[in-house]
Amino acid sequence: DDKIRTHYLHAAAAIDTACAANAAAGLLLGGTVEAVSAVAKHLHEPATARLVGELWIPATSSCAEISTELRAALDGVADRHCAAVLHELRDRTAAGDRAVIGLDRVLESLTDHRPAVLVVQEGFATNGWRCANCGRLDTRAGSCDRCAAEYVPVDDVVADAIAVAG
Numbered sequence: 001d002d003k004i005r006t007h008y009l010h011a012a013a014a015i016d017t018a019c020a021a022n023a024a025a026g027l028l029l030g031g032t033v034e035a036v037s038a039v040a041k042h043l044h045e046p047a048t049a050r051l052v053g054e055l056w057i058p059a060t061s062s063c064a065e066i067s068t069e070l071r072a073a074l075d076g077v078a079d080r081h082c083a084a085v086l087h088e089l090r091d092r093t094a095a096g097d098r099a100v101i102g103l104d105r106v107l108e109s110l111t112d113h114r115p116a117v118l119v120v121q122e123g124f125a126t127n128g129w130r131c132a133n134c135g136r137l138d139t140r141a142g143s144c145d146r147c148a149a150e151y152v153p154v155d156d157v158v159a160d161a162i163a164v165a166g
Contacts, residue, residue, distance in 0.1 A: 008035065012042035019047040026081075028073060030055035030066075052077045089119060107137045107157070110164050111146065118165040120158060128157020137161055 019027060027050040029036045036054045043051065055073045057066055092099035100109050103126070109115050129138045133149030137157050143150050154160055 005038070008038040009042055011035075012039045012044075012047075015039070016044050016047045019050055024050060026050055026052035026077060028053045028055060028070075028077065030057055030070065030073075032056065032059050052080075085119060103158070104139055107139065107161060110161055111136045115165050118162060120162060125156045125158050128154050128160070130154045130157070130160060135164075137164065 015027070015029075018024075027047055029040055029051065031039070033056045036056055040051070040054065053073055053076065055069060057069055061069070089099055089101065091097075093101050098114070100106055106115070106118070107128075126139070129141055129151035130136070131138075131144035131147065131149050132152050134144060134147045136144050136146055137154075137160055138144075138151060139157065141151055141153075
């Protein structure tokens with residue numbers, strides 16, 4: 001039908017406009033297989049570049065079913081994103097391309113104010129040390145390699161590193 005096709009064109013245009021107007025990281029299209037497929041084929045940049053998945057839901061689905069399917073789809077998108085970030089981090093580390101892995105190397109990078117992105121496993125925390133003079137973070141007690149002041153203990157050097165990275 002022309003009315004249905006027009007509706008899909010309008011929906012795609014509205015999505016294109018919304019994607020052009022904001023910096024959403026990703027777009028997940030949801031609906032019936034027919035509707036998602038029809039709208040997706042009419043999308044343009046930047047919407048197509050932001051399309052991270054499609055969620056096919058029967059028109060008869062309840063709100064609870066939609067919510068469950070949406071949560072599973074979003075979890076899948078998040079898992080794929082995390083896997084891609086970790087893969088890039090490993091590749092860049094192996095290539096010596098301004099990336100480091102491991103708490104000691106990350107803390108050293110923070111000392112030099114070099115991090116652009118800090119990736120931390122959720123829930124990761126450990127005791128550590130902070131220089132009382134310059135603020136350098138470390139995993140070992142003693143005195144600071146930079147200014148020779150004494151380190152003071154901190155309960156969670158990972159949280160402090162996240163704060164320093166900003």
